[in-house]
Amino acid sequence: MAKEITSRTEDYSQWYLDIVKKAGLADNSPVRGCMIIKPNGYALWENMRDALDRMFKDTGHVNVYFPLLIPKSFLSKEAAHVEGFAKECAVVTHYRLKNDPDGHGVIVDPEAKLEEELIIRPTSETIIWDTYRNWINSYRDLPLLYNQWANVMRWEMRTRPFLRTAEFLWQEGHTAHATAEEAIAETRQMLDVYADFAENWMAMPVVKGVKTPNERFAGAEDTYCIEALMQDGKALQAGTSHFLGQNFARAFDVKFLNKDNKEELVWATSWGVSTRLIGGLIMTHSDDDGLVLPPKLAPTQVVIVPIPKPSPEITEAADKISKLLRGMGIRVKVDNDETKRPGFKFAEYEMLGIPVRIGIGARDLAAGKVEVARRDTKEKMSVDTEGVAEYIKNLLDDIQQNLFNRAKAYRESMTTKVDNFDDFQKVLEEKGGFILAHWDGTGETEDKIKELTKATIRCIPLDSVEEDGKCVLTGALSKRRVLFARAY
């Protein structure tokens, strides 16, 4: 039946790879760990990018672009930052090739060695703060609310398309503020933007929280995150927003004169989401028949398939409906390809995750109806041609909402409160998902739990209530539950 998609129960990670491939999202690249994003995958990313970009602009941000290459020396200026990223940096050491004198091909010209080696950005804090030093003199220059859309490179050991790749596309916001309060407010605001995007565009419910010191971004004072739960019970960090304190200002000597004519260090934030979100989108909604896309992000929202093949009457009816839908701002495709049979098309469009399919055949036309199939539930309805556009518009909203509700119900059913370590291990092994448990607040306990169970603290949820309890491992007193899970 299905075009060789491994089922989720059989092998979840193979299922994931099959979806990526069969839905035309990405291909492997000749370079290990990199991926080639194909039209379907890129169109999805463009829709995500456009929605996020509008949200950034609406909150006062503007876009900039900083270079791919960063002088190696920059990275070492902030101690925690270099510690976190040094192990996965690609380094440019030469600037020229030459013909191999001993045979075919080219070799690196040893005489073209760079005096200062360059790193390919794993993130841009260093080059940006080196630049902000020159851009910021006075409190009147603040805040600086800049974002950039870029690619970055982190030399990862184990990679998977979208979820963890050596090169990935993302946006990184880098803002500068006169006060800590303002920077913290910015950090929280962008976290809210990410949560809003995840839930209302991707239909992917998320938990907002703070990372523990162990899981904090290299160089941050506080890292906030949104955490989502995938269908296999593993957690995915879907976005992060960092309060950087004055760490980068200190490292790069970025000071401003305040109203009292006194020099102060600037306060910073950075925040980012990446093509990893596409991985999250796949693993939140898709099924054994292929991709399932939320209507708001789907590159094509409605496909019209003539059955059994286009005839003048059917083509006319299809065009009429597609025009009406387009007039309502809906993205429609009419498939008049006569070389493929309807059954093939049905399966194909399900694979591609198109939210709504309209089938029009002679039988439907005679009855004044069309067949409408929704991808999320696979239901088929016979709908009056009269008013079908309005029906589809509502249906798309309904699908968007249903996907969110379904994912949220799943997450709730997979979030377990646990009060002792036996239960903790048992739930993790037998059920998976999020575990809410007490923790004594130490990095040692966190490490020990990770060592024993492979689960990490995903975050301390922002909405957690104060509650007396005992650490699930050590029994020490704890004031609130934190969120554990095995994670991607």
Place this chain on the structure above:
RNA sequence: AGGGGCGUAGCGCAGUUGGUAGCGCACUUGGUUUGGGACCAAGGGGUCGCAGGUUCGAAUCCUGUCGCCCCUACCA
């Protein structure tokens, strides 16, 4: 880093005792089809990872080498 495995058409694979390259999918052309992944026929496509060696003859045997995958470990 330790252990195991694999390199043959775009993809997935077969190839026995060494005898000169094959299957399925995909692709091209023509025809019949078309309400849930059509069928028939005819085609195109190869430096058998690479380099040596043994041999009259190597995808096959030997040596070396390169690349990739899996498990364990490591990392986020």
